[in-house]
Amino acid sequence: MLEIRDLYASINGKEILKGINLTVNPGEIHALMGQNGAGKSTLSNVLVGNPAYEVTSGTVMFNGKNLLEMSPEDRAHEGLFLSFQHPVEIPGVSMVNFMRAAINAKRKYHQQEPMSAADFLKMMREKRKVVELDSKLANRSVNEGFSGGEKKRNEIFQMAMLEPTLSILDETDSGLDVDALRIVAEGFNKLRTPETSALVITHYQRLLDYLKPDVVHVLMNGRIVKTGGPELAMEIENKGFDWIKEEID
Amino acid sequence: MKSEQQYIDIFTDCRGMIDQHSGGALNTLRDEAFASFARLGFPTGKVERYKYTDVPAAFEPDYGLNFKRLEFPVNPYEAFRCDVPNLSTSLYFVVNDSFYDKALPAVTLPEGVIVCSLKEAATKHADKVTDYYGKAANVSGDALTALNTMFAQDGLFVYVPRKVVVERPIQVVNISRSDVDLMVNRRVLVVMEEGAQARLLFCDHTVDEHRFLTTQVVEVFAKENAHLELYELEETHVKNTRFSNVYIHQERDSVVSHYGITLHNGTTRNLTDVVMKGENATTNLYGLVIADKQQKVDNNTLIDHAAEYSMSNQLYKYVLDEKSQGAFAGRILVRQGAQHTVSNERNANLCATKEARMFTQPMLEIYADDVKCSHGATVGQMDEQALFYMRQRGISLDEARMLLKFAFAGEVVEAIGLEALRDRLRHLIEKRFRGELGRCSGCAVCG
Ligand SMILES: Nc1ncnc2c1ncn2[C@@H]1O[C@H](COP(=O)(O)OP(=O)(O)OP(=O)(O)O)[C@@H](O)[C@H]1O
Ligand SMILES: [Mg+2]
Numbered sequence: 001m002l003e004i005r006d007l008y009a010s011i012n013g014k015e016i017l018k019g020i021n022l023t024v025n026p027g028e029i030h031a032l033m034g035q036n037g038a039g040k041s042t043l044s045n046v047l048v049g050n051p052a053y054e055v056t057s058g059t060v061m062f063n064g065k066n067l068l069e070m071s072p073e074d075r076a077h078e079g080l081f082l083s084f085q086h087p088v089e090i091p092g093v094s095m096v097n098f099m100r101a102a103i104n105a106k107r108k109y110h111q112q113e114p115m116s117a118a119d120f121l122k123m124m125r126e127k128r129k130v131v132e133l134d135s136k137l138a139n140r141s142v143n144e145g146f147s148g149g150e151k152k153r154n155e156i157f158q159m160a161m162l163e164p165t166l167s168i169l170d171e172t173d174s175g176l177d178v179d180a181l182r183i184v185a186e187g188f189n190k191l192r193t194p195e196t197s198a199l200v201i202t203h204y205q206r207l208l209d210y211l212k213p214d215v216v217h218v219l220m221n222g223r224i225v226k227t228g229g230p231e232l233a234m235e236i237e238n239k240g241f242d243w244i245k246e247e248i249d
Numbered sequence: 250m251k252s253e254q255q256y257i258d259i260f261t262d263c264r265g266m267i268d269q270h271s272g273g274a275l276n277t278l279r280d281e282a283f284a285s286f287a288r289l290g291f292p293t294g295k296v297e298r299y300k301y302t303d304v305p306a307a308f309e310p311d312y313g314l315n316f317k318r319l320e321f322p323v324n325p326y327e328a329f330r331c332d333v334p335n336l337s338t339s340l341y342f343v344v345n346d347s348f349y350d351k352a353l354p355a356v357t358l359p360e361g362v363i364v365c366s367l368k369e370a371a372t373k374h375a376d377k378v379t380d381y382y383g384k385a386a387n388v389s390g391d392a393l394t395a396l397n398t399m400f401a402q403d404g405l406f407v408y409v410p411r412k413v414v415v416e417r418p419i420q421v422v423n424i425s426r427s428d429v430d431l432m433v434n435r436r437v438l439v440v441m442e443e444g445a446q447a448r449l450l451f452c453d454h455t456v457d458e459h460r461f462l463t464t465q466v467v468e469v470f471a472k473e474n475a476h477l478e479l480y481e482l483e484e485t486h487v488k489n490t491r492f493s494n495v496y497i498h499q500e501r502d503s504v505v506s507h508y509g510i511t512l513h514n515g516t517t518r519n520l521t522d523v524v525m526k527g528e529n530a531t532t533n534l535y536g537l538v539i540a541d542k543q544q545k546v547d548n549n550t551l552i553d554h555a556a557e558y559s560m561s562n563q564l565y566k567y568v569l570d571e572k573s574q575g576a577f578a579g580r581i582l583v584r585q586g587a588q589h590t591v592s593n594e595r596n597a598n599l600c601a602t603k604e605a606r607m608f609t610q611p612m613l614e615i616y617a618d619d620v621k622c623s624h625g626a627t628v629g630q631m632d633e634q635a636l637f638y639m640r641q642r643g644i645s646l647d648e649a650r651m652l653l654k655f656a657f658a659g660e661v662v663e664a665i666g667l668e669a670l671r672d673r674l675r676h677l678i679e680k681r682f683r684g685e686l687g688r689c690s691g692c693a694v695c696g
């Protein structure tokens with residue numbers, strides 16, 4: 001479903017990704033770990049087409065299509081979703097209008113009629129339940145004044161609404177309290193199907209306990225330096241990254 | 250030849266005709282106004298309050314003037330498809346500067362309330378008009394007010410007697426209609442007696458593709474404890490030039506809210522001067538400007554806190570796209586003795602392109618020591634992170650920009666007291682941002 005080949009990317013002229021290779025198949029969950037500043041968020045931003053980043057070489061195929069040639073919105077319509085490490089506050093734009101615009105844009109892309117107001121509100125209600133998002137939050141401006149944890153919960157709510165096939169979760173666990181983490185992770189699992197995949201960026205084992213990744217990657221200095229099974233995450237939890245560094249040297 | 254000379258000549262040549270087709274107090278003030286105008290001339294960029302609008306250039310072209318008050322055939326209901334329908338207003342029309350009395354609303358106003366032609370009022374209600382006409386307007390110091398006073402022959406008179414509450418909003422649609430390029434000098438006088446309450450909505454439209462140059466002077470007198478909401482909604486075409494000078498005098502405990510909304514225009518210069526003469530008065534000035542193409546909008550305010558315990562709030566927001574240009578200059582004057590004044594002024598601007606330009610200039614002048622005043626101005630661009638966040642969710646760049654602009658403008662819209670207008674404005678603004686209001690209703694100029 002996702003094939004990244006020799007991907008190089010930079011921001012403000014500074015090279016961050018230095019030859020990423022990664023393949024995610026339908027139904028798989030991949031964890032991406034690595035120290036602060038390793039380039040994990042850079043990779044997620046590049047995949048969703050953030051114009052602040054420049055791809056200098058390499059290819060990314062998504063369901064057989066050249067992802068790098070698509071606009072960010074088309075990538076979303078094709079089924080790509082990013083749960084942002086730092087969700088953006090948009091004062092004055094209500095969650096309802098925001099989600100309606102997103103849903104209807106996707107429907108238009110797939111040559112479907114816009115959703116009726118009643119159906120849309122029903123869908124909002126149902127999806128809110130999946131992550132137990134407070135109805136008060138759903139009636140406010142996008143992320144405005146949301147706590148750190150509420151913002152993360154709101155990201156997964158949006159994911160529930162948009163039903164992507166490949167979700168990138170960039171530190172969705174950070175900011176969530178223990179109970180909220182369980183609710184959000186269980187909500188995520190409810191949304192899974194045999195066709196949906198995820199790339200989960202995290203520093204901690206706790207989230208992975210719920211999501212049960214098939215593959216774990218370690219990103220260091222802009223490259224994937226180690227790939228393994230779920231036990232690799234456990235090892236990192238216990239020993240940190242130094243031993244991997246030594247292995248490379 | 251300097252452009253004021255042609256107006257001096259016209260006035261001198263046509264004085265008899267102007268008087269003949271007007272009346273009472275309007276004629277009485279012309280000499281004084283003429284003397285002021287001849288002395289002042291058109292303000293140049295060196296005149297502080299006019300430095301953002303090129304006045305001489307606006308008055309340079311040749312415009313027709315209709316001193317004989319020939320009627321342009323018009324059926325306002327046909328010429329003007331109202332953009333603010335279902336408002337349940339008492340609806341009146343002013344065609345150019347003439348109060349249109351062939352289509353008066355069926356509803357009757359409360360006892361003693363007058364809404365009529367100013368020219369007619371100048372004779373029929375001579376005492377009332379004489380008491381107020383020209384008493385708030387700065388005829389001696391402002392060249393455009395002087396010019397308007399020289400030429401104004403008609404317009405609107407609104408009078409609400411003591412303690413009368415006009416429940417139904419009074420809507421006045423100003424229609425610019427002509428077969429040649431036309432200059433219009435419209436005059437409005439609003440008198441709110443003690444404890445009177447009313448809501449006035451002025452909608453300005455151009456229905457012909459000709460160029461229009463409109464000067465408007467509005468004088469508002471709010472007596473003790475009077476409440477007035479005055480809405481002005483401009484939806485004219487790109488060949489329209491508007492100079493509007495609004496003068497508000499407030500007595501004690503009165504509350505006046507003025508909303509100036511420029512939805513579509515050519516060149517607009519609005520001046521709003523408020524004198525808070527009595528204590529414990531409240532003034533709210535709101536402005537919303539949406540401009541693109543090469544539209545220009547210049548709002549200039551002065552709030553004169555001349556008595557104790559007065560409160561003023563100002564919020565002006567501009568959304569400038571393409572090559573449009575905005576200006577806001579807001580001066581707050583707190584006079585000696587005007588203790589316990591509370592005054593807030595905010596001007597926030599969104600420039601959606603690099604070519605759009607905004608000039609902003611808040612000014613505080615305080616001569617009392619026990620006051621609370623604040624002012625601030627911001628000029629910002631589109632939030633790139635917010636745009637990208639929305640695009641990641643599948644919202645197109647255009648739509649995302651529209652949502653941000655709409656959100657930005659929303660603060661002023663939400664402050665509007667008239668609920669039906671608020672709903673209607675949301676709709677109109679969205680259409681405007683979507684480019685569906687690129688041509689104003691009824692005309693084909695901007696398309
Ligand atoms: N605008 C920028 N200009 C220059 N350098 C940048 C910019 N944005 C990010 N970087 C650098 O890129 C590198 C990778 O950042 P990135 O956010 O991808 O790290 P990360 O792996 O997600 O880290 P964390 O675990 O802390 O979230 C960092 O060294 C960061 O300082
Ligand atoms: Mg990161």
